Amino acid sequence: MAGVGGDLLRRVDRVLIAGGAPAGDPVWELLRRVGALPGDVLEFGLKVRAEPLRVAGAQLRADADRFARRQGKLTVDLAGVWEGTGAEAFAVRWGALASYIGDGGDPGTITGRLRATATYAEALADWCDALRGELAEAVARVVSSAEAVTLRQADPAALREEPPAADVLEAAARIAVRVLQPAADAFAEARELMARRAPDLEELRYSEPGAGPAGGAAPTTRVAL
Template sequence: MDALDRLAEPGLDLLARVDTLLAAGAPDGHRLWPLLRRMQVLPGDAVRQFLDLHPAPLATAGDAVRRLVRGYDDASAALSDPVAWSGPAAAAYDEARVALLRHLDEGPESLVGRLESTAGYADALADWVEGSRLALARALADVLGSAEAVIVHGAARSPRGDGSAGALAAAEIAARVLAVLGVAYDGAETLLRQWSPSLAETTWRERTPSAPRYDAPTRIGP
C-alpha cells in the first residue's frame, strides 16, 4: 500500500462531492475548462480509474520478459558450435546458421533486442506509474487540507448555501487534480513515442544467398 492507496478513501469522498457540484457547471472562464475538454472526465472518475494502475505488475512483466532471453541465448550457443564438415552443403548450412544467429541476437532489431526493449519499456512504465501515483497522492493531500475542501463539504451539506462559492471551490480542486493527471498522461505519451521504434515487430533480415554448388563432395569430420 502506497501513499495514494492510503489517501484513496478520503480523496474519493471529497472528489465525489466535487463531481456533484460540477455537474451543475463550472464557473465561466475558469482554468478547469481546458482540462475538462482535454481529459473528458471529472476528477472523481479520473482518480478512481488511476487507482487501478500499480507499478508492481509492470516490473514483474519486465523481469519475466528478461527470463525469456536465456532461451534465445541457449539457441544461439547451439548454433555457434563448430560443425565438423565441409563442402557445398556445409557452406549453405553456414549461411543459414549465420542468418538465424543474426535474427536471434544481433542488434536492437533482433529477437533478443526486441525482448530487451520490451522489458525496458515495462520498467519505464513501472517508474512512470510509481512517480505519477506519488504526484497524485501529493495533490490529494493538498486539496484534502485546503480551504476549498471545507467550502465543498459545506456546500454539499447545505444545498441552499452560496452555490457560486461551492462551484468555485469545486472547480479549484478539480483543476489541481486534473492538472496532475494531465502531466501524468503526457509522460505516458512521451514514453510511448520514445519506445515505439524499439517495440516494432522484428522481421527476418534476409541476406542474398550464394548460388548452390554441386561440384564438390560434402566431407564429414576434420
Template sequence: MDALDRLAEPGLDLLARVDTLLAAGAPEGHPLWPLLRRMQVLPGEAVREFLDLHPAPLAGAGHAVRQLVRGYDDTCAMLADPVAWSGPAAAAYEDARAALLRHLDEGPESLVGRLESTAGYADALADWVEGSRLALARALAEVLRSAEAVMVHSAGPTGAEGDRSGALAAAEIATRVLGVLGVAYDGAETLLREWAPSLAETTWRDRVAGVLQHGGTTRIDH
C-alpha cells in the same frame, strides 16, 4: 500499499462531492474548462481509474520478458557450435546459420534486442506509474487539507444561491487534480513516442545469397 492507496478513501469522498457540484457546471472562464475538454472526465472518476494502475505488475512483466532471453541465449550457443563437415552443403548451412544467429541476437532489431527493449519499456512504465501515483497522492493531500475542501463539504444543494462559493471551490480542487493527471498522461505519451521505434515488429533481414554449387563433395571430419 502506497501513499495514494492510503489517501484513496478520503480523497474519493471529497472528489465525489466535487463531481456533484461540477455536474451543474463550472464557473464561466475558469481554468478548469480546458482541462475538462482535454481529459473528458471529472476528477473523481479520473482518480478512481488511476487507482487501478500499480507499478509492480509492470516491473514483474519486465522481469518475465528478460527471463525469455535465456532461452534465446541457449539456442544461439547451440547454433554457434562448430560443425565437423565441409563442402557445398556445409557452406549453405553455414550461410543459413549465420543469418539465423543474426536474426536471433545481433543488434537492437534482433529478437533478443526487441525483448530487451520490451523489458526496458515495461520498467519505464513502472517508474512512470510510481512517480505519477506519488504526484497524485501529494495533490490529494494538499486539497484534503485546503480551505476549498471545507467549502465543498459545507456547500448547499446543487443550484442553491449559496452554492456559488462551493462550485468555485470544487473547480479549484478539480483543476489541481486534473492538472496533475494531465502531466502524468503527457509523460505516458512521451514514453510511448520514445520507445516506439524500439518496440516495432522485427522482420527477417535477408542475407546476401551466395551461389549454391551442386554436385560438389561433402566431407565429414572425424
C-alpha cells in the same frame, strides 16, 4: 487518503456536472487534456499497479538471457567437418538465425527487442509509482483546503434541483485543477515515453536469407564422420 479523497472528488464531479465552471477557467483545458473528471482520475490512480509491470520486466530479461544462450549454440565452425554447397547453404541459414536471435542489446535482434520491452515495462512501473505519488500529494492538499470546506457545507441534494452557487462552483473548479494538473502532466509523459520507445517495441520478423552460394552442375558435399 482514498476514502476521504474519493468522497470529496465525487462532490467535485457532481458540482462540475451540474453547473460547469466559470468561463475561461483553467479547469476546462485540463478536462480536455485528461478526458476525465477528478473522481475518475483518483479511481484510475488507485487501480494502477507497478509491481506486475516489474515482474513482467524481470521475466522478459530472463527470456532475453535464455535466447542469448541459445544464440551461442548456433555459432559453430564447420570447417573440416562439413564441406560443399550443402554446408555453405546451411551456414548461411544458421548464421542468419544466429543474427536474428542476437546476444546483446541491439534492438534489431530478438534478445535486444526483449530487453527493450523489459525497459519499457520498468519505465511504466516507475510512471505508475510517480502518478500515484503525485495524486496522493494532490488529494492530501485539497482535502484540508478551504475549498473542501465550502463543498462539504453545500447540500448535495440541492444540486439536483438548482445550479450550484458561485462560491461552490469556484471551489470545485479549484480542487479539480489541483487534481487534474498532475494527471495531465503524467499522461503527457506516458505518451512521450510510448513515442520514444515505440520503434524498439514493434514486431521483429525473421527474414529468410537469400540462397546460398550456387553450386556447379554436380555439387560435392563432404562430411567428416
